[in-house]
Amino acid sequence: MDLPSISGFIGSLLAISTPILLIASLELLVQRSGVINLGVEGAMLVGAFTAYVVTLYTSSPLLGLLSAIALGSLVSILFAIMAVYMRLDQIVVGVSISMVSIGLTSYLYRLIVGYGSPPKIQSTLIDALAPFLRSIPIAGDTLFQTPLTPISLALPIAFWLLLGRSLVGAIIKASGEDPSRACRLGVNVAMVRTILLALEGIASGAAGALLSIGYYGSFLENMTAGRGYLAVALVILSSWSPARLLPTVLIFSLIEVAQLRLQASGIIEIPYQLALSMPYIFTLAILAISSGGKKAPRSLGSSEYEC
Amino acid sequence: MRNSILGSTVIVLIIIAAVLSLYILGGALSPSPQKGSSVASPTARSIKIAVIYVTPIDEPWNQAMHEAMVWARENLGITYSYVERISEADVERIIRQYIQTGYDIIIPHSWGYHQTTIKVAKEYPSVSFAQGSGPTDIEYPRNVLVYDYWIQEAAYLAGIAAGKLTKSNLIGVVAAYPVPDVVRLINAFAAGAKSVNPNVKIRAIFIESWFDPVKAKEAAKALIASGADVIYGDSYGAEQATEEAYRSGRTVYFFGTIIDYSKLAPNTLVASVVWDLRPFIKYLVELKTNGTWVGGILNWGIKEGWAKLVWNPSFAQRNQALVADVERVKQDIIEGRVSVPIIEDWDPKRWG
Amino acid sequence: MEAGSREEPLIVAKDIWKIYDGGYTALSGVDLEIYGGEIHVLLGENGAGKTTLLKILSGAIRPSRGSIFIRGERKIFRSPRDALKQGISMAYQGSSLVEGLTAGENISIVARAAGINGDELGKRVMKTMEDLGYQLDLRSRVSSLSPGEKQALEVSIAINAGRLAVLMDEPTALMSTASSQLLMKLLREHADNGKALVITSHKIREVAEIGDRYTILKRGTRVATVTRRSLDGGSVIDTLIKHMSPQGLETYSLDISGAIDPGEEILYVDNASIADDRGIEVLRNTSFRLRRGEILAIVSIDGRGVKEICEAIYGLRRLRSGKIYVKPGTRIRYIPSEVSRASIPEMPVAINISMRSIIGGRISLLDLEEIVSSANRIIEASRANVPSIWKPLKSLSGGNARRVIAWREAMDNPDLLIVEEPTANLDIASSQSIAMLIRSTASRGAGVLVVTSELEDPLRIGCKWLILEDGTLLDPRSSKRVGTIPGAL
Amino acid sequence: MPARSPRLVTGLLIVVLAPLLAISILSLFSGVNAVETIYWVFWGGFSPTQIPETMLRATPILITSFGLSLAYLARIWNIGSEGQILLGAIATAWIGLHLGGLGVIGVIVSTIFGGLCGALWASIPGLLRAYRGANEVFSTLMMNYLALYLASYLLQGPLRSPTSLFPETATLSRDLWVEPLIPGTRVNAFVLLSPALIAPATYILVARSTLGIKLRVIGEGAEKARYFGIDAGKAIVATMFLSGFLAGIAGSTEVLGIHHRALPSISQGYGYLAIPVAVIASLEPRLILPLSIYLGGVVNGVEVAQMNLSIPSGASYIIQGILLIASLPMAMRR
Incomplete structure (x- = not known):
């Protein structure tokens, strides 16, 4: 491989990994605080939809990004109300929120935009920031695939420090390890979880916006295609360690990119379904090998606790 | 726990209150209960056509039909009703309900419906059916007309342009599923390219989704990275990769399918292979009003104007010689001098 | 010393009721007054409501009815955090520290809720642990401590985090006898500094000597509150037991002659x-x-x-x-x-x-x-x-x-x-x-x-x-x- | 057992009312009279002429949620029924193509075979959970995706009918068709048998048998199960096997009774619709039949409303999601 194609490869890798990494980093904190949020898929989709519609009507990708963030966190807060305050089953609430989001975005798309080939927005988020991004020396084009790529790469490192050596980190861990006891130590567990979920909503909204107004410039029904669920699974694969999250997401994205290039190269004849199922087989295999449950935050997935 | 009981009681009360207020609001807001309803409005003698879609109307195969129907509603004065996302299991009930409410033409717009169409059509010989694709080797009742996505001639023409344009001799295809009607077009496209450039190689990626623009874009990027300088895409997203390459100073041509991509990829689009169903609907309405409905398999092509190669105006302006060459072959097809192969299975080795 | 008559009580619990979801009534209308500078011992059988009462005072559970006054002002505790802010801390039965975190992390979380400097609380906790005969490394995980150490740590944190009052539920149940005695001495020191200390225990002998006042609960109601001075000179234990079960108790001596010959x-x-x-x-x-x-x-x-x-x-x-x-x-x-x-x-x-x-x-x-x-x-x-x-x-x-x-x-x-x-x-x-x-x-x-x-x-x-x-x-x-x-x- | 929670009543009301509320709001959005929408939903779902179709729709939901309710009793959160139904259906079609001419025996064999394939598919996440501690919610979700790809491969590759241009198997021989029993409807033996067998079976197993209690002990975690002498690992695999078996059977009934071939779209989200029904049935098994019918009717009715009022089809996802959430207040027992 020559240099430009390597940089193209890394570029593709980062393009695929940025939204997943954004969500997964926050989902890691959320899970460390004891909540498993499958509603990210919905928050991401709502983000993608909002960003598209707002950008379409205002021609401002930045405004689109901001509204995606706002509505993404709203979806997450809705999840928090049901799963944290009403203490409904986290997993079912998450799946339902995602399901409703698919329906609602496709429904509203029909009402607001219409049907058929979606009108392209005037300029994408990347277009809007391209001159600035390109001007960054050396890695400008590769590393700064999107304005959020550097942030997404920095988040796991920041969270590694946060969890390892800060009071906030201790409070998050306490909420996830044993919410009843954390509450007795004076932690407002519900508030901790809600704040983290709201932050995750922001990340999900931004990641969704990246898909619609960042890479593609348009919105399609269910365009997140399970990426939110994937982020949740990758958190589990990385054994809830921010240090392992970055390599895990990158390896996973690598498989995804390699899988497409493998099909493109025509070197190996495999059923394309097998190529496409690679990420899922990979996930299951890692789940099987890593005997995941042991390192999980002790109260992960359970909404019930008492003081 | 006590709170949760209290909570659910409150929720129930809220829901009851909301439902009640919606009933009242609903009554107050909509001036006429007929609004948006096409069932209860049997306007004077207009033809009533119902289309049943297996997926949402946004999908290109459906979109082509829906746009033609909307055009027909405005220009031919027909009544049009449709349902989306109807599984094969449910289509029988839906067809019967449409028949009961007096629809003249039922268009089950999916291969998977054909068995049900045959079954119900036998029971209602006076109702006309247009079945959207189905096996060609079985017998259909006389009131069933079968049509299919026969636009491979236009794809063949696109292939000729592609074969002439490529310098790397590698053409990439990004497609949804290797189902026959998709593959037929890819094969025709490949055959067209081979006919003018025997050294050309075709490489296809199936992304196994009608709607995953990000995956489609990444697939196209992967193809470009492995040397393709022409991309033929039947799935939203691929054109984004060529536009991006264009912005970074590399020329990769793009061909779109079914809908016109000139707004989506203004810089890199050469032409779109378009399916235009308007003449077909007009034909159906005429058959029905004249009482000359006939069954059988409709075999239209580029001659009847429902398969079209729509050039990107800006490309055409710059490459008039190429356009003229391709248009000559189009004339040859219409006049029967060139026949386009129909290959409905996908063998990656076939096109090198 | 006698705290009772000297001043207004620090904490007053009035007509506290607690009825659990299953319908079980843990407390029915209990009143309790706690004075600064006293060691107040709660006694009672299982199910008498001691733990429930302490948990209500510490904000861990909310009473079904009743109110809590601090220095005459009515307070509502929604969570232990609210109580900690008011200067009331609690050491739970066994331990209720988060096992997966280090001792230091647990301490800093409590410090934040109580509004104290974390490092300082850490130092004081280490000192208290030393007084109780334990060595503590703030970096060690709670899960790696022995049950006795955990309990000692729980108690040490509570004693130092509660400015006003410290509630302790069976603090010595898992501690060694020596440490228990050291703890009793320590409690007295803290009481002399003006804090209120509330403690429950089944080991009557242990608490008989140190309490200033004793409240005896039975089936969710208060049977009596006695000050130590008012107990007649005789054995404190006998008096307390008499209060707890007027008909008296069997002694420990048991007839073991009935044991059959060991078999296979x-x-x-x-x-x-x-x-x-x-x-x-x-x-x-x-x-x-x-x-x-x-x-x-x-x-x-x-x-x-x-x-x-x-x-x-x-x-x-x-x-x-x-x-x-x-x-x-x-x-x-x-x-x-x-x-x-x-x-x-x-x-x-x-x-x-x-x-x-x-x-x-x-x-x-x-x-x-x-x-x-x-x-x-x-x-x-x-x-x-x-x-x-x-x-x-x-x-x-x-x-x-x-x-x-x-x-x-x-x-x-x-x-x-x-x-x-x-x-x-x-x-x-x-x-x-x-x-x-x-x-x-x-x-x-x-x-x-x-x-x-x-x-x-x-x-x-x-x-x-x-x-x-x-x-x-x-x-x-x-x-x-x-x-x-x-x-x- | 007499202990009954008052939550059940409120919960049930929520399940019934929430979708109506959602439908009403959606209609208002698209400028359609909410009353009219609800009329069409009920007409399409519950008017006498539509009841047979509703029963048809309810059957796979009923069968699947029976298996799921047992798994949920043990707190094994199998959400992979969709994939299990799909593979059960394909397996049934595959073996059915080899069993032509065997009549009733062929029907029975292929139904059981479909069940077994669903069961084997479900056993994989079961084994991962039991012996590797892998969270079954994820593994079953992943297995759903895998099932879709596997089905796509099988139906486009080795199992595709030589005469079909689409991904589907050949049609089964006529003697394996489970034909409608009531003329003019599609009500076949499965549709009649399932309520008669499954509704009482659920009640007996969940509320009146020792199995129900064993499953609940398993749900309390491996340690408690071992205390009572249950091998939790084996029990988890067995429970997943059972729930997968029933999901597979649901797929079989669709193939033998309705389609007579396997298609990628054989399950219309039955695997997901069964989740709220099962959550409730694990608490109050007597509700399994009315709820399945209610859901089947609402889903059918939404289609009819869509057909008559041009409401965008995204509505059905919204309704499904809301039904899921609405079933939850009843399921809170952690």
Whole structure:
């Protein structure tokens, strides 16, 4: 491989990994605080939809990004109300929120935009920031695939420090390890979880916006295609360690990119379904090998606790 | 726990209150209960056509039909009703309900419906059916007309342009599923390219989704990275990769399918292979009003104007010689001098 | 010193009610006044409502009715955080520190809630731990501490985090005797500095000497509050016991002459080593035997290894080395220290009683008649207070639930009965009846193994006992390692 | 058992009312009279002429939620029924193509075979959970995706009918068709048998048998199960096997009774619709039949409303999601 194609490869890798990494980093904190949020898929989709519609009507990708963030966190807060305050089953609430989001975005798309080939927005988020991004020396084009790529790469490192050596980190861990006891130590567990979920909503909204107004410039029904669920699974694969999250997401994205290039190269004849199922087989295999449950935050997935 | 009981009681009360207020609001807001309803409005003698879609109307195969129907509603004065996302299991009930409410033409717009169409059509010989694709080797009742996505001639023409344009001799295809009607077009496209450039190689990626623009874009990027300088895409997203390459100073041509991509990829689009169903609907309405409905398999092509190669105006302006060459072959097809192969299975080795 | 008349009470709890979801009334209209500078002891049987009252004062649970006043001002505690802010801290039964975090992290979380500097609190906690005879490394995980250390840490944090008042629920239950005495001394110092200290304990002897005032609860109501000065010169203990149960209590002396001759050997632990969840060996290369009709108590001085030894013999835990021989066909039953490990607390009492036979049998329809009759049999034998056999087990108080489960296990015709912490958190009367249960089970021909951290248990039961110290079994009379004494058992 | 929570009543009301509320709001959005929408939903779902179709729709939901309710009793959160139904259906079609001419025996064999394939598919996440501690919610979700790809491969590759241009198997021989029993409807033997067998079976197993209690003990965690002498690992695999078996059977009934061939779209989200029904049925098994019918009717009715009022089809996802959430207040028992 020559240099430009390597940089193209890394570029593709980062393009695929940025939204997943954004969500997964926050989902890691959320899970460390004891909540498993499958509603990210919905928050991401709502983000993608909002960003598209707002950008379409205002021609401002930045405004689109901001509204995606706002509505993404709203979806997450809705999840928090049901799963944290009403203490409904986290997993079912998450799946339902995602399901409703698919329906609602496709429904509203029909009402607001219409049907058929979606009108392209005037300029994408990347277009809007391209001159600035390109001007960054050396890695400008590769590393700064999107304005959020550097942030997404920095988040796991920041969270590694946060969890390892800060009071906030201790409070998050306490909420996830044993919410009843954390509450007795004076932690407002519900508030901790809600704040983290709201932050995750922001990340999900931004990641969704990246898909619609960042890479593609348009919105399609269910365009997140399970990426939110994937982020949740990758958190589990990385054994809830921010240090392992970055390599895990990158390896996973690598498989995804390699899988497409493998099909493109025509070197190996495999059923394309097998190529496409690679990420899922990979996930299951890692789940099987890593005997995941042991390192999980002790109260992960359970909404019930008492003081 | 006590709170949760209290909570659910409150929720129930809220829901009851909301439902009640919606009933009242609903009554107050909509001036006429007929609004948006096409069932209860049997306007004077207009033809009533119902289309049943297996997926949402946004999908290109459906979109082509829906746009033609909307055009027909405005220009031919027909009544049009449709349902989306109807599984094969449910289509029988839906067809019967449409028949009961007096629809003249039922268009089950999916291969998977054909068995049900045959079954119900036998029971209602006076109702006309247009079945959207189905096996060609079985017998259909006389009131069933079968049509299919026969636009491979236009794809063949696109292939000729592609074969002439490529310098790397590698053409990439990004497609949804290797189902026959998709593959037929890819094969025709490949055959067209081979006919003018025997050294050309075709490489296809199936992304196994009608709607995953990000995956489609990444697939196209992967193809470009492995040397393709022409991309033929039947799935939203691929054109984004060529536009991006264009912005970074590399020329990769793009061909779109079914809908016109000139707004989506203004810089890199050469032409779109378009399916235009308007003449077909007009034909159906005429058959029905004249009482000359006939069954059988409709075999239209580029001659009847429902398969079209729509050039990107800006490309055409710059490459008039190429356009003229391709248009000559189009004339040859219409006049029967060139026949386009129909290959409905996908063998990656076939096109090198 | 006398705090009572000197000033306004610091904390007043007025007409406190607590009715749990299952309908169980833990407190019915309790009043309590707590003064600054006093040590206030709460006494009462199991189910009297001591823990519930403390939890309400610390904000951990909310009263169904009633109000709390601090210095005459009405306060509503929504969570322990609110109480901590007001300067009220609590040390829970056992420990309630977050196990996965380090001691330092736990301390800094509390410090933040209480509005104190974390480093300073850390230093003070270390000092207190030292005073209690423990060495603490702030970086060590709570899960790696022994039960005694955890409890000491919990108490040390509470003592230093509560500016106004410190509530302690059974603070010495798992601490060594020496540390307990040091703690009592420490409490007095803190009281002299003006703090209010509220403490519950089943070990009346221990608290008899240090309390300024005693409040006695019974079935959720206050029976009496007595100041120490008002107690007549005689024995404080006698007076307190008289208040708690006017009809008096049986003494500990038990007739052990009825024990049958030991029968065949049913358990042989052969050179076994057992490790706890962290991999620390709690029993090292140890052998002992048990025969039918025999009761053997193992007393762990620091509380380590109690659960692990029971689990290993019952078959829930793997041995690190060695072997346990149980005579083939032996029916083993096991009464764990926590009811929830042997029941489904959300399911009705009756189902929990029949759980063994339901699960042991083939899949079939439930025999409701059989379930009701065995439920009645067990409840009658255990004299547990069960309002309805179809109410969830968790609606019973801790002591009553424990009785039901203990009797279920003991009356299921075991050949070998394992009893873990027979009297933990049980009042005197319940402890007595559990001791009787153990003896009668043995006299019916079963071997009974009791593992406990309570020195008084073997006395209460009247049986042979061994001391477990640092993974080794010692004969209490000679303090020699059992494994080396031929024919010790 | 007599202990009954008052939550059940409120919970049930929520399940019934929430979708109506959602439908009403959606209609208002698209400028359609909410009353009219609800009329069409009920007409399409519950008018006498539509009841047979509703029963048809309810059958796979009923069968699947029976298996799921047992798994949920043990707190094994199998959400992979969709994939299990799909593979069960394909397996049935595959073996059915080899069993032509065997008549009733062929029907029975292929139904059981479909069930077994669903069961084997479900056993994989079961084994992962039991022996590797892998969270079954994820593994079953992943297995759903895998099932879709596997089905796509099988139906486009080895199993594709030589005469079909689409991914589907050949049509089964006529003697394996489970034909409608009531003329003019599609009500076949499965549609009649399932309520008669499954509704009482659920009640007996969940509420009146020792199995129900065993499953609940398993749900309390491996340690407690071992205390009572249950091998939790084996029990988890067995429970997953059973719930997968029933999901597979649901797929079989669709193939044998309706399609007579396997298609990628054989399950119309039955695997997901069964989740709220199962959650409730694990608490109050007597509700399994009315709820399945209610859901089947609402889903059918939404289609009819869509057809008559041009409401965008995204509505049906919204309704499904809301039904899921609405079933939850009843399921809170952690």
